[in-house]
Amino acid sequence: MEARHLRYALALAEHQHFGRAAASLGIAQPPLSTQIAALEREIGERLFDRTARGVFPTAAGEAFLVRARGALTEMSRARVDAGRAARGETGRLRLGFIGSALLDPLPGVIGRFRRTHPDVRLTLQELECPSAALLAGELDVAVGRGSPRGAGAEDLVTVPIGADHLIAVVSTAHPFAGRPSVGIGQLAQEPLVVSADAASTYLRPLFNPDPTVLDTAAIARDIHTIAGLAACCAGVGLGPNRMRMIARKDIWFCDVEPRFRLPDLRMSVRVTDSSPVLAAFLSVVRQNCADVGARLDDLLARHPAAAGR
Structure with missing residues (x-):
């Protein structure tokens, strides 16, 4: 049984006439009659009464047509769902x-x-x-x-x-507050607040020849913690320039000179x-x-x- 057999049966039930149903489907009448007969043999029941007044579903036909409509609806939905999944919409x-x-x-x-x-x-x-x-x-x-x-x-x-570069963040009570920039040598004299990956990898070259400056740095999980600890005067926070997007009145951002590009x-x-x-x-x-x-x-x-x- 194919989807076209279901459509044939529904068209015949709607038009109650083989000729009109065939015309609506865009096929000739003999193939439609042949397909309906084949469908009835496959189902094992007579689905339509052929009378002089027209062609009408039997009780078995009415039950079949209810399921046929539902099956075609689900098949249509399946095609839509498949297309949406293929396009990444679901x-x-x-x-x-x-x-x-x-x-x-x-x-x-x-x-x-x-x-x-x-x-x-x-x-x-x-x-x-x-x-x-x-x-x-x-x-x-x-x-x-x-x-x-x-x-x-x-x-x-x-x-x-x-892409991004390094900046420093301090409390508004810190001596660096109000300055547009701060040097790396100055940072090396301060307690620092950095992220764990920064301390262990890409910030080490910044403090050569003494990368041990980072060994005593406070470690923060994210930039919000860096800014928060800086606001508490726990140290000078170091992070990406996009950290300036954090809106707080108790912190001040400084450029780091010379500019240090982050990974x-x-x-x-x-x-x-x-x-x-x-x-x-x-x-x-x-x-x-x-x-x-x-x-x-x-x-x-x-x-x-x-x-x-």
Whole structure:
């Protein structure tokens, strides 16, 4: 039994005449009569009474037609659902990120994606090392600072989504408050507040030849904690320039001289992930992140689900 057999039976029930039903279906009358007869043999029941006044469903036919209408409706919905899934309009996306990405660019990306893909189940999680969770299969997208490291990193595709440089944040009661900038030598004389990954990796070259300055630094989970501890006079906080977006009256931001570029904010996905939802998300990232450049264009061009976008 095929969908066309259901449509034939419904057309015949509606028009109550083989000729009119056939015309509505765009086929000749003999093939319609043949198909209805074949359908009745397959069902094992007479579905229509053929009379001089017209063709009318039997009791068995009426019961069959109720199910036929429902089946065709479900088949239509199935086609719609399949198309939406293929376009990335439904499904699930798990996104992990570091806290500073919530200042920029994730608000624009997530907001636009939610507006354009409201039926996607979007799971959001702040993590200190989102790339590790991506490698473990716990995420579909990871946004962190610098390139992922460790076993399996070669199985990821990573693109930059934002450049940034280092700034300092202090309490408005601190001697640095009111200054437009502060030197690295001055910072080395102060108690510091930094994130764990900054202390262990990319800030070490900043304080050469004495990187032990960072060994006594207070460790904060995210930029909001850095700013909060600075406001408490716990030390001079060091973080990305996008930290200036934190609105507090009790802190002051200073440029760090000479300017120290931080590792790029980067987005990583698995090379083998062909999810249409991921392709849809990457397209939104491309529209919102000017820094992403041709590298994400290349990734989108090669993504199996992104063809034709």
